[in-house]
Amino acid sequence: MAEYKLKGLSCANCARELQEAIQKLENGQNAKVLYNSGKLIVDEQVNMKKVEKILASDGAFIVNKTDNGDPNRLTRTESHNHSHGHDHVHEHTNQKLKVLLSLATTVFILTIIFENNLPPSIAIGSFLFATAISGYTTFLKGLKNLTQFKFNIDTLMTIALIGAFSIGEWKEGTLVAILFGLNEYLEGLGMEKARKSMEELLKVAPKEATILDNGLEKIVPVGSLQKGQIVLVRSGEKIPSDGVILDGRSSVNEAAITGESLPVEKKVNDTVLGGSINNEGLLKVEITKAYEDSSLAKILHLVEDAQETKTPKELFIDRFAKYYTPLIIVIAILVMTVPPLLFNSEWGVWFYQGLAVLIVGCPCALILSSPIALVSGITRNARNGILVKGGVFLEQLGKIETIAFDKTGTLTKGEPHVLEVKQYDELFLSIAGSLEKSSSHPIAKAIMKKIMAESVPITDPEQLQTNSGQGIVGVINGQKYWAGNESNIGHINFTDKIQNDIHLLKEKGYTIVIVADKEKVLGIFGIADEIREESQQVIKNLYDVGIKQTVMLTGDHQKTAEKVAAEVGVTTYYSNLLPEEKVTKIKELTKTKHVAMVGDGINDAPALATADLGIAMGKGTDSAIETADIVLMQDHLGKLPEAIRLSKRVNKIIAFNISLALGLKIIALLLAIPGWLTLWIAILSDMGATILVTLISLTILIGQGQEKRNVTT
Known part of the structure; x- marks a missing residue:
């Protein structure tokens, strides 16, 4: 399967329709058009000219081919100029749309102001001009859909425009075109903002690495890195993949992986993660994982894929939207015909009401109620x-x-730690350190950590014997000493105080290590996994x-x-x-x-x-x-x-968005019963819901500034 970056996807519903059209092509049955991440995934054998033609029918186009094996994504053979050119085209298209909408709005307002002083033909011509420059793409797509009996948002708008002009509602028809154009522009802008936030996250992936090849430095694409290669990472550079430090010492910023802004000190034999930044000095690192297997590559790949997993709510909305638009058209036809036929009402009045119902029926806000919020939530969590x-x-x-x-390892650190010390003799810590210094047992290491912190002098024992499961026996300065559990100190009768101390330590859940000479106990360590x-x-x-x-x-x-x-x-x-x-x-x-x-x-x-x-x-x-x-x-x-708090907020926003989208439409549709629904109310209810849903969803990204700085520092 090949993967392509897309621009110009106008809405989630349109992306679904493009996917269905591409799936009808030969070898296209497994094609996916992913709206949230702006990607096309399609079989290598499919006819790409036909695919591009289908995409162009909705104003979408391919920016560049991407590479699934490399989470940097850009295929190495693709021209950067080609990519930049398409980005420029997309920015130019956005700018052009803004200019056209501004011009259309200006013409519309001026025509209303001077309407009474203008000949009717000039006023109508001005309204048609404003309609044409703001809604021509919708109108053309809608006409094409009508010829194919395909009913979507563009079809609804086209029918509404034709209907409005056919009954002489020039002013309201023009407003419908302008507001719908604005609606589409803002809808695309909202999703683009969420996508760009995700793309900023993906930029933490390093692009190139400096490898040592027979003693010579060579710059290679990070995607070509293999296990065992040696790379040089200078101050300020990103570590290209997971590895182990062979030479050098530095503090490393791991914010891209962990979300933690404080640097971590690294030295020889320490592991480093791809995507983290070397703050100072020169590090020589042996790569332990090819880039595509590194932690960062897996994270970026999973986060990107996470955008497209559908929640039960989204799956329901997708199914609902598929039947919703045809249902709205049926309701609009009933509104237009039933009152005149059964109740002798005026055809013109109810034809107008039916047109308003068509506009109310646009499912934009409903379809957008989840994806922007979810992408924003996933992105903000990833930054953290x-x-x-x-x-x-x-x-x-x-x-x-x-x-x-x-x-x-979760609530505790997962390693033994000395939490309590009972000392009965001044030699206790010195003897304990001398006995345990050469042991690799985790409990011995915990004891040594405690003793090193106390700066106690220790010596090498003349003899040392390990009793498996019990402890150690050693000779220090000609004297014999024991360290271990009770069974290893069987030669001593414990005093009441020592027996009581042992009992209290065990009551606290500690593992005990007793240190003794031939005659008495020198002290006891209480050891446990540190919280x-x-x-x-x-x-x-x-x-x-x-x-x-x-x-x-x-x-x-x-x-x-x-x-x-x-x-x-x-x-x-x-x-x-x-x-x-x-x-x-x-x-x-x-x-x-x-x-x-x-x-x-x-x-x-x-x-x-x-x-x-x-x-x-x-x-x-x-x-x-x-x-x-x-x-x-x-x-x-x-x-x-914080992750739980954010997810609860995302859930609340999605629930509110769905209620808002459906609520405004239900209120508007109810206004049609007494005949109070107007085209103005219809388009404002639809556009208002879409804008609110988009803006409310984007609030999830607010507060990520510090996280962004952590990633890019």
Whole structure:
């Protein structure tokens, strides 16, 4: 399948009709015209001249061919001048439309002012001139549709214009043409604004990379990068793909991936993400993933694709719009004919009312009620480091009532940490450090981190023996020492105080490490998985945004689970769970509530998949991106409440937009019953709804200025 960038798509309904026309061509059955992202996807074998002819019938055209394998998207063989030329043409077309609408409006107003002083033929000619320059494209498309018995918005407008002029309503017919032209212009402008916001996000992808080839520097397209190649990244340049630093030290801005504005310090052997910016110094990086497999490429591809996933509301509106326009034409015919035939009413009056019904029937506002809001919501979340894989998941996030959290690595840091120390002898920390310094065990590392922070002197033991599952025995300065659990310190009878301290530490859910000599205990470490600094505030913020219940699921024992739940503020917890038991708990919760599961995307895949919504965290790990419906690109939960708040706002705006679009039309149609509906009211109700729906949807993008600066800094 080939992919093309389009310009000039006038409306979502028109895009659907273009798609249906292209699908009728040979090899065109799988073609897609994507309105939200302005793309055409079509089989390579289709006749592109015929495709371009179909697109031209609606004023759309191909800007350039894009490349699915490279999220930079522009095919390398395409001429940049060609692309720029089309962009210039599109801008010129927009400018031309603005000029024509301004001229038509000026002519219309001047004609009304001086109408009484002008010969009728001049006044009518002026109205027709204003109509022609503002609505000629609609009129021509509508006439073509009539010959093909195809009924859409352009057909409705054309019938209304012909009808208005046929009964001498020159003034109102002209106003219909001008306002409909303005309506289409503003509608296109609104969607273009949302698209441009998305395109700004896609621009974070680097275009070129400097590779080292046999010691020589060579600039290559980023799409050609392969695993194992060495690249040089100078100060201010973007890191072209995921990799590992071989040489150099710098701070790196990862805002494009995580949404976090603060730079991250990087040194040799640290991993770096494609799209992040090297702030200072020179980095030599070994590429670990070809660009198309990098975190950034996957993010951009998923975000772009997310624009086109239809929510249940959108699918309903699409089906509704397909039958809505023909239904409006039938209603208009009934309005024109039933009162005169059955109630002896005047034909002229009800013919006029029928024309007004046709204009009210335009489904523009209804069709636009969702897509601009959803694209804006997905884009703003992406700028904030939150990857939402589609509008349906954004909508679902706003409905969540219960959030279940994995404990380890999600609410906690996922690594042992010394949280409490009981010291009975001044040699305690020194002996503990000397015994544990050479061990690679996670608990030993936690102890060493604590000891290094205390700046305690340590020495190398003369002898060292590891007792698997129990601890270490070593000889230091001729004395024998033990470090480990109670079974490793079996040669000592613990005093009441020490037994009490051990009991209290265990009650808190800590793993204990006892350090002793031949005769006495020197001290005890209380070790546990450290709770993330932000966890307590995040849980509080979740309740503030309307979450009703938080649940923690963990394989740890009950005391540890109880302690963590109490500290972070989780209302319910389940401990000693195997992975399959987590899935069972999620199934139980989803029977009565909308449930999201939050995990690290590695060990929690079954639970993430079982929940109504899977949310993964962790700087774009492959498993997180592939498993979850929503990915928090930061390595923390801090931005989850804001994502929920934004999704609730998007849902409210879409519901309001649909109510507004249908409400104004129903009110206008009801005015037709007593014969009060005019062409002025009809077009203003339709245009007003479309403009309001567009502007209200675009408010979702307001406040993204800081996010944009974070990305482009």
